[in-house]
Amino acid sequence: MIESQRHSYHLVDPSPWPISGSLGALATTVGGVMYMHSFQGGATLLSLGLIFILYTMFVWWRDVLRESTFEGHHTKVVQLGPRYGFILFIVSEVMFFFALFRASSHSSLAPTVEIGGIWPPKGIAVLDPWEIPFLNTLIPLSSGAAVTWAHHAILAGKEKRAVYALVATVSLALVFTGFQGMEYYQAPFTISDSIYGSTFFLATGFHGFHVIIGTIFSIICGIRQYLGHLTKEHHVGFEAAAWYWHFVDVVRLFLFVSIYWWGGI
Amino acid sequence: MRRRVVSSQQLQYVQRLHKWGAAFRSLNSSPSPSTTPSFQQTTTLFSHSEFLSKNKRVEDLMPIATGHEREELEAELQGRDILEMDYPVGPFGTKEAPAVVKSVYDKRIVGCPGAEGEDEHDVVWFWLEKGKPHECPVCSQYFKLDVVGLGGPPDGHGDDH
Amino acid sequence: MATAMFRSSIRSALRGGALRVTPASKRTLSSHSSVEEEAREASKWEKITYVGIVSCTILAAICLSKGHPHSDEPPAYSYLHIRNKEFPWGPDGLFEVKHH
Numbered sequence: 108m109i110e111s112q113r114h115s116y117h118l119v120d121p122s123p124w125p126i127s128g129s130l131g132a133l134a135t136t137v138g139g140v141m142y143m144h145s146f147q148g149g150a151t152l153l154s155l156g157l158i159f160i161l162y163t164m165f166v167w168w169r170d171v172l173r174e175s176t177f178e179g180h181h182t183k184v185v186q187l188g189p190r191y192g193f194i195l196f197i198v199s200e201v202m203f204f205f206a207l208f209r210a211s212s213h214s215s216l217a218p219t220v221e222i223g224g225i226w227p228p229k230g231i232a233v234l235d236p237w238e239i240p241f242l243n244t245l246i247p248l249s250s251g252a253a254v255t256w257a258h259h260a261i262l263a264g265k266e267k268r269a270v271y272a273l274v275a276t277v278s279l280a281l282v283f284t285g286f287q288g289m290e291y292y293q294a295p296f297t298i299s300d301s302i303y304g305s306t307f308f309l310a311t312g313f314h315g316f317h318v319i320i321g322t323i324f325s326i327i328c329g330i331r332q333y334l335g336h337l338t339k340e341h342h343v344g345f346e347a348a349a350w351y352w353h354f355v356d357v358v359r360l361f362l363f364v365s366i367y368w369w370g371g372i
Numbered sequence: 373m374r375r376r377v378v379s380s381q382q383l384q385y386v387q388r389l390h391k392w393g394a395a396f397r398s399l400n401s402s403p404s405p406s407t408t409p410s411f412q413q414t415t416t417l418f419s420h421s422e423f424l425s426k427n428k429r430v431e432d433l434m435p436i437a438t439g440h441e442r443e444e445l446e447a448e449l450q451g452r453d454i455l456e457m458d459y460p461v462g463p464f465g466t467k468e469a470p471a472v473v474k475s476v477y478d479k480r481i482v483g484c485p486g487a488e489g490e491d492e493h494d495v496v497w498f499w500l501e502k503g504k505p506h507e508c509p510v511c512s513q514y515f516k517l518d519v520v521g522l523g524g525p526p527d528g529h530g531d532d533h
Numbered sequence: 534m535a536t537a538m539f540r541s542s543i544r545s546a547l548r549g550g551a552l553r554v555t556p557a558s559k560r561t562l563s564s565h566s567s568v569e570e571e572a573r574e575a576s577k578w579e580k581i582t583y584v585g586i587v588s589c590t591i592l593a594a595i596c597l598s599k600g601h602p603h604s605d606e607p608p609a610y611s612y613l614h615i616r617n618k619e620f621p622w623g624p625d626g627l628f629e630v631k632h633h
Contacts, residue, residue: 109440115455117440145621179439222612230607238599242592249585256578263571268579275582279589286593293601297626301612339571340434341441 115182117174124167131159172344176336186343193347197354200317204358207313208365211306215370222301226370231303232295233371239290240367243283247318247356250279254325254349257332262339266332273329276352280322287315303370310366314358321355324348464488465514473500476521484508484515 109115138152175181215226222228234240257272291308298308328348331337337345430437430445437445447454464487465471473482479501486493486508493510500506502523505516566574607613620626 109443109454113455114457115440115444142621149621176436177438179437179441182441182444222610228610228612230610230613232604232607238596238601242589242596245585245589245592249582249589252578252585253582256575256582259571259575259578262566263568263575265572265575268575272575272579272582275586279586282589282593291628294628295604297614297629299613299615299626301610301615335436338434338436339568341437 109182115184117180117182117185119174122167122170124163124170128160128163128167131156131163135160172331172336176331181341181343186341189343189347193350197350200354204310204313204361207306207310208361211310211366211370214302214306222303227303228301231300234290234294234367236363236367236371239286240363243286243290244359244363246279246283246286247359250276250283251353251356253279254352257328258345258349261332261337261342261345264339266335269337270329270333273325273332277322277325277329280318280325284315284318284322287311287318307366307370310362314355314362317355317358321348321352324351459483465516467514470505470514470516472516472518474518474520475500475502476519477526478502478517478519478523479526480517482506482515484511484513486511487513 112118134152134156136156138149138154138156141149142153143149218224218226218228223230227233253272253275257269257276260266260269260272296304296307298304298312325348328337328345331344428449430442430449433449434445443454460473462471463469473480479499481497482500483495483497485495491511496508496510498506498508500515500517502517502519505514507514616624
């Protein structure tokens, strides 16, 4: 009974997942460094660490679902925590991408004499922004429209339509990832080709990584919607996924304008 | 970002308050939050008057609700405030009509902010004990404790078992 | 469009969707739009999504049919093909393809 705890907050039961996640992070970082310096066992430790982190994510969030949807601990005031928290997380991600964009503009706005004093540097054959890059900007936009469709469908109580909308969201996202992989494969330059390659692949690469995260998040939402976890009154997890997805989309827009389009002219 | 919400019952209370033109407040003491009548609910995000008129059940709004969420929702729909976590507000307490502060235990920390408007003062904190009505040293507002729970000391000491 | 959606969804999320109370609302909890309004919004976005899918498919077909010109190898500038240290997995980059 909520009266027995005399407050509507949720004091979480002790859990092993924070420490297991920390150990996984330790293994990943140490293993990663070992691997990059070609130490024996580096690759193994790195893979173990990554698997451990993924496992921790799975069980931790599974527990959150259990506490919220199945046990009803997430009262209105408890929901505010994840809401504000996720927004702050997205803000931190914005800071991260700001750094990547800044790195690109630092080099592109005042190209050094070593690369020919021009941007793009001499010898770099840039991609035509109006081919795959433009397509890969329209696709996330459509995916964003699909997730908005899903949100309104959930709010309207149209549960099946919401599943279809999330399927559309995820499908478009997967198509994007496929095309992006193709672009990477066909690109005439690599990450090792001057500062242009470095900034290009770091910015687009981390963006792609975030797209994959957002895709997985949306898949989980689709599964949960199919299972009936999300109601029109209470769907904080879905809202978080939608915000994240729109954030990734906005980053893509900035990428297209600053790196693909402006960076190539 | 949060709206101050007032139920239809509480609306009348507000009108009476303005007539008497004063307010008192008491705070939950940290070890023992006690139930108090609340005037403003800062955590609800929807209008109460709409709720009470529609008279919906939890099933209509969110059928899979369970546990604490369900209890909170149910109470919301019935216009009840199950936890009464907010500080109580009421008319200025006098010797004849003291400001009554509910408490689960035999004593509770209370803060007096004075009367409405110009007669406000910095909050004065004191322990309000059962059977010992207290007068605020600044504005002489009169407080009385009303034990609605089990009684006993709030820190639980004094129990031999 | 995405930024506006992003911002408006943040705003409505933070306020719990309870800023304006419309008297025509039949549902009590989400006091800013009723089920019918939400359903209309949902079909609007559904149509926008379909427009997006169709245009992306057309554009994709155009892109894929084009093929890309194989430009000549650029001159071996010192800042290209940097290999100060070999990759842990060998000499080639991950997405690098040996054309010859």
